[in-house]
Amino acid sequence: MYIGLDIGGHKINSVLMKGNKIIRKRRTATKSTSNKKIIIAQIFDCVEHLIKDLDLPCFGLPRGKAGETGKSKIRGIGIGAPGPIDLKRGVVLCPPNVKALAGLPLADLVQKKFKTKVILDNDVNCFGIAEGILGAGKGKQNIIGLTLGTGVGGCLILRGKLFYGRDGSASEIGHMVIKKDGWKCSCGNKGCLETYVSARGIIRIAKEIGCRGAIPTEIMRLAKKDNKKALKVYQITGEYLGIGLANLVNILNPDIIIIGGGIANAGELLFNPARKVMRKNILSPLAKNTRIVRAKLGEDAGAIGAALLIKS
Numbered sequence: 001m002y003i004g005l006d007i008g009g010h011k012i013n014s015v016l017m018k019g020n021k022i023i024r025k026r027r028t029a030t031k032s033t034s035n036k037k038i039i040i041a042q043i044f045d046c047v048e049h050l051i052k053d054l055d056l057p058c059f060g061l062p063r064g065k066a067g068e069t070g071k072s073k074i075r076g077i078g079i080g081a082p083g084p085i086d087l088k089r090g091v092v093l094c095p096p097n098v099k100a101l102a103g104l105p106l107a108d109l110v111q112k113k114f115k116t117k118v119i120l121d122n123d124v125n126c127f128g129i130a131e132g133i134l135g136a137g138k139g140k141q142n143i144i145g146l147t148l149g150t151g152v153g154g155c156l157i158l159r160g161k162l163f164y165g166r167d168g169s170a171s172e173i174g175h176m177v178i179k180k181d182g183w184k185c186s187c188g189n190k191g192c193l194e195t196y197v198s199a200r201g202i203i204r205i206a207k208e209i210g211c212r213g214a215i216p217t218e219i220m221r222l223a224k225k226d227n228k229k230a231l232k233v234y235q236i237t238g239e240y241l242g243i244g245l246a247n248l249v250n251i252l253n254p255d256i257i258i259i260g261g262g263i264a265n266a267g268e269l270l271f272n273p274a275r276k277v278m279r280k281n282i283l284s285p286l287a288k289n290t291r292i293v294r295a296k297l298g299e300d301a302g303a304i305g306a307a308l309l310i311k312s
């Protein structure tokens with residue numbers, strides 16, 4: 001059995017998995033994003049909750065060895081956390097939305113508390129692993145994963161494995177510059193993909209063209225009712241996304257592009273214009289057919305992927 005945790009600015013998702021199946025899960029609102037003690041206590045509490053009563057000898061173990069309990073069958077805890085990670089030391093470096101985790105030796109703390117193997121990785125990498133193994137990318141070897149939400153997260157799976165680069169900082173796809181002197185990004189640069197293809201970007205585009213929706217879900221609702229301005233918002237956002245995807249496809253020629261996160265709920269409203277611009281900007285006629293699909297596993301993907309870090 002494996003435990004996976006996905007720590008975010010709004011919620012902490014956790015799952016207990018046996019093979020590829022979730023057997024328990026817990027989702028709680030993040031109690032604090034700035035207080036280390038509170039967030040560590042909450043992380044411990046999530047794990048405690050998942051392993052509660054597992055020390056009963058019969059728990060889910062049809063042919064357990066003598067003396068073996070559910071708890072002793074926990075092979076490890078995988079953790080997905082936002083932002084860049086020092087993978088070797090198991091430290092979260094500069095999480096954009098959970099400041100309390102910055103510089104925290106999270107893997108060590110959890111390992112000492114629960115005396116089991118702990119692997120810490122970036123949350124979008126966990127999303128990618130889950131979708132790659134069990135979700136929309138099942139059976140594919142080369143995958144680009146994107147999560148579109150408050151920001152834009154990215155991950156690369158190449159030859160069936162997460163690609164980290166030299167320092168583990170690869171696949172910051174959201175900070176690929178797609179427009180010179182474009183809008184200012186939260187990272188300090190200008191014109192990053194994230195500034196256009198995220199909740200913030202959609203709100204800003206809506207404002208610029210005078211669309212009346214104030215938040216992406218409202219704009220999406222209007223667009224689905226054929227409101228012209230709302231459709232235009234997704235058209236523009238999709239075109240920016242298409243430029244980013246074309247750059248990635250020209251470099252990597254992946255099998256599939258998987259897109260998750262709340263903004264991806266717009267589906268074809270966003271993917272259609274993205275696909276058109278992407279095709280136009282891809283060099284190889286063969287690569288023009290690269291598929292863009294929605295993620296399949298929903299909100300549990302990050303926690304599932306974190307658990308799979310231990311399994312694989």
Ligand SMILES: [Zn+2]
Pocket residue numbers: 174175185186187188189192194
């Ligand atoms: Zn940026």
